[in-house]
Amino acid sequence: xxxxxxxxxxxxxxxxxxxxxxxGLWMGLLLKEMKDRGLDWEDIGRKAIFNCGCLHGKEIENKxxxxxxxxxxxxTFFTEEIRKIFEINVKNIDEDSLKLEYGHCPLVKAWQDxxxxxxxxxxxxxxxxxxxxxxxxxxxxxxxxxxxxxAQGYQVCEVNFYRKKNEAK
Numbered sequence: 001x002x003x004x005x006x007x008x009x010x011x012x013x014x015x016x017x018x019x020x021x022x023x024g025l026w027m028g029l030l031l032k033e034m035k036d037r038g039l040d041w042e043d044i045g046r047k048a049i050f051n052c053g054c055l056h057g058k059e060i061e062n063k064x065x066x067x068x069x070x071x072x073x074x075x076t077f078f079t080e081e082i083r084k085i086f087e088i089n090v091k092n093i094d095e096d097s098l099k100l101e102y103g104h105c106p107l108v109k110a111w112q113d114x115x116x117x118x119x120x121x122x123x124x125x126x127x128x129x130x131x132x133x134x135x136x137x138x139x140x141x142x143x144x145x146x147x148x149x150x151a152q153g154y155q156v157c158e159v160n161f162y163r164k165k166n167e168a169k
Contacts, residue, residue: 003112003150005104006087013084017106020085024110028124032114045127053134061138068141070163074098077135089156095163102157105150125151136161 008014027045034041066072074093078100082088087103111124129146136144147158 002153002155003104003108007084010084013081016081017085017104021106021110021113024107024128025114027107027128028111028114028116031124031127042123042127045124046130049127050130050134050137053131053136054138055134056131057135057138060135068139070095070098070142070161073139073142073161097163098161100159102150102159103155105157108150111151121151122149125149132159140164 005017027049031041031045034044060073060076061067064072064076071093074090078088078090083090086105089101089103091099091101093099105125107128108121108125111121116124126146132146133144136142141164142161143164145160145162147160148154149157151157
């Protein structure tokens with residue numbers, strides 16, 4: 001079955017995963033309410049979540065041990081706890097690329113619990129990824145790439161950051 005966590009034996013990780021699931025419920029219900037009221041829920045959601053990502057990006061930058069370093073960015077953003085919560089497999093981390101595969105997503109689980117499926121599940125996931133796009137926007141030397149996702153029905157989410165070709169290390 002898709003999107004089932006494999007590591008469920010760590011109490012702290014389960015609590016954190018539950019908090020992220022709860023955040024997904026809030027997000028899903030807020031977007032659904034906006035849609036039901038005839039508001040431009042996609043645009044509102046994308047802008048708000050992007051702005052949240054910008055704030056998070058500034059926090060990451062302040063915690064990094066190496067300005068402009070993709071390895072430092074990856075290790076600061078994707079802490080051990082985050083890697084466990086989302087069951088992230090780091091496919092590559094160096095100064096040119098950070099390639100990750102998420103094996104579980106508590107946000108997608110929350111949206112599935114609310115009845116989102118197919119295209120609406122993919123859309124709400126893409127809106128949520130505006131947070132990562134906002135984070136990336138705080139690092140002009142990086143670019144963000146979202147590949148296949150669990151919300152699209154794949155086994156993993158492919159999340160990648162690259163150093164822009166014209167940026168020196």
